[in-house]
Amino acid sequence: MSAPSHTVGLVSLGCAKNAVDLQVMAGHLVGAGFALAPVPDEADVVLVNTCAFIEQAREEAVAEILRACELKARGLCRAVVVAGCFVQRYGAELAERFPDVDAWLGVDSIDRVVSIAKKALSRKPAKAALCSFAPGLPKRLFEPPVPALRLTGQAFAYLKIAEGCAHRCAYCAIPSIRGRYRSRRMSALVREAEALVATGVREINVIAQDPMLYGVDLPARRGGARTTIVDLLRRLDAIEGDFWIRVLYSYPSEITPDFLEWMNTSPHAAKYVDVPLQHTDPRILKAMARGSAVEATLNAAERIRAAVPGVTLRTTVLTGFPGETQEAFDKLLSDVKCMKFDHLGAFAFSPEEGTAAAEMDGRPPLAVARKRERAVMSAQRRVWAAKAKTFVGGEFRALVVAPGVARLESQAPDVDGVTYLAKRPRRPMPKVGEFVRVRITAVQGYDFEAMPL
Ligand code: SF4
CATH class of the missing domain: 3.80.30.20 (tm_1862 like domain)
Structure with a gap:
């Protein structure tokens, strides 16, 4: 297999629905030979997928856009691409406000991410940023490229x-x-x-x-x-x-x-x-x-x-x-x-x-x-x-979602708490992606502690 041509660092903001769009974009990029960088600071291209649901989300998006532009100014990345709801809603204003961003992608253009990222890499500073967002309501629906890339891990x-x-x-x-x-x-x-x-x-x-x-x-x-x-x-x-x-x-x-x-x-x-x-x-x-x-x-x-x-x-x-x-x-x-x-x-x-x-x-x-x-x-x-x-002392089925971390049926990803698994004497920890029986031993805020059985 040939070495990846470029690396891309992903910044995921907003809800799970937005994160799925980022997965679709990441899938296209990886399919085209880009490699995923473990952190944005080590990438050729930083791709920020924004949310614009409320003021707080927009402030977070602005902070991440500025952070990515700062990485570029320090020579740690070569191009900044911004996508997502914030761009769909305020694209033209944003392109004026952040001239260091190389490309802007609306939610109806996410399948253009490869060509946009490649063009962004060769953009000259004096040239206008690339803008791919259409006015009006988005109409398209995207299927994940096959094989689908998953950013949520194994489980x-x-x-x-x-x-x-x-x-x-x-x-x-x-x-x-x-x-x-x-x-x-x-x-x-x-x-x-x-x-x-x-x-x-x-x-x-x-x-x-x-x-x-x-x-x-x-x-x-x-x-x-x-x-x-x-x-x-x-x-x-x-x-x-x-x-x-x-x-x-x-x-x-x-x-x-x-x-x-x-x-x-x-x-x-x-x-x-x-x-x-x-x-x-x-x-x-x-x-x-x-x-x-x-x-x-x-x-x-x-x-x-x-x-x-x-x-x-x-x-x-x-x-x-x-x-x-x-x-x-x-x-x-x-x-x-x-x-x-x-x-x-x-x-x-x-x-x-x-x-x-x-x-x-x-x-x-x-x-x-x-x-x-x-x-x-x-x-x-x-x-x-x-x-x-009422959970303490009870036995439940749990799904291991990260090393030492599981979730019960009553715990949804990202929004609810998790269940931390204790180490069993002389037994290996259950693997990520395994269902295990656990006994809840303590409550820590919104999380549980449990012993795998
Ligand atoms: S309009 Fe907004 S709040 Fe109402 S159901 Fe749709 S996404 Fe939810």
């Missing part, structure tokens, strides 16, 4: 089943960055999942802005019925092997009895539902343009727990939305205390340019939104502490 993978979003939540810029909901073909998804399992992946995390809408844009099946997420999950179930299927980010009103039934009957389903409520005050939910989901939001925890005994629930809530009075917030706080989610993330509202919520009156000051965010998290810490205690 687990993300399977992105759709792009874009069909909802129009008033606070969210995603539909204007990522475009309409577009489902990938089921046959391609099954092929990708088969390849993942064949290479040792033991947890497939099914992701999209809302996986529950899978198939909404696909042609109807014979008989006129629409293809659904359950059709896809049943096809994934038919793949031979011992692995979990975990579905993340499900819009409350789209969670059907069929989906919950799948979770009860599938040999692979992780009994885990990530259902972002965002709020529980009906007036705020309506203002958020989630009014059609009020009932499904309010009864989500009860309904899912009744249908799937032993299920783990995660949610997200937003504090400080315009019109959130103290009374509305008190309702949210009291509801999350009662609903007792296993995992919960709270975020203070950030007005996003171009969204309906950015124009709304009655926004509580940021300090108040942050104080409410902290109050929700502090309530959740107490809920978690009580739940976590």
Whole structure:
């Protein structure tokens, strides 16, 4: 095999869906002869894949762009390429603001990464940066190059089943960055999942802005019925092997009895539902343009727990939305205390340019939104502490995801805690990608300590 022509260093920002795009780009680059550098400081090209979901994400993106430009100024890399949601949204402004960046790639151009990276390497400083982002909504869908490159390690993978979003939540810029909901073909998804399992992946995390809408844009099946997420999950179930299927980010009103039934009957389903409520005050939910989901939001925890005994629930809530009075917030706080989610993330509202919520009156000051965010998290810490205690002494199945680190079925990657494995006297540590039985011995914050059995 010939020596790689160039090296590329990857900087991954934002959510798992964005990380999948970076994997697709990395796959194209490696397929074209680039080698992955262990750290950006040792690469010819630094590729920063950005997020633009909220202000904090944009600040992080700016910091990483500046860091990459600094590496170039010090002669540690030769070219900087910036991709992702931030570029899709503000590409032209960014190209002016950061003249040292050699190339900009929008989310509809990620398959152009090889030619862009090569051109970036030979760009003369006086020349304008290369820009590959089209105005308007992205329309394309990308299949990972085969063999797919995985940046999540041996044990687990993300399977992105759709792009874009069909909802129009008033606070969210995603539909204007990522475009309409577009489902990938089921046959391609099954092929990708088969390849993942064949290479040792033991947890497939099914992701999209809302996986529950899978198939909404696909042609109807014979008989006129629409293809659904359950059709896809049943096809994934038919793949031979011992692995979990975990579905993340499900819009409350789209969670059907069929989906919950799948979770009860599938040999692979992780009994885990990530259902972002965002709020529980009906007036705020309506203002958020989630009014059609009020009932499904309010009864989500009860309904899912009744249908799937032993299920783990995660949610997200937003504090400080315009019109959130103290009374509305008190309702949210009291509801999350009662609903007792296993995992919960709270975020203070950030007005996003171009969204309906950015124009709304009655926004509580940021300090108040942050104080409410902290109050929700502090309530959740107490809920978690009580739940976590019940795990101690219990035996569970766990997947080893890194040396000495595993996750239980109740722990999703990146967002929940992990389980640290103790060394067994005179026995080797379980290998990455193995399922093991463990006994939980202690709780450390949101993590567990456990003894492999
Ligand atoms: S469901 Fe709502 S919050 Fe989630 S990506 Fe779609 S528009 Fe944004």
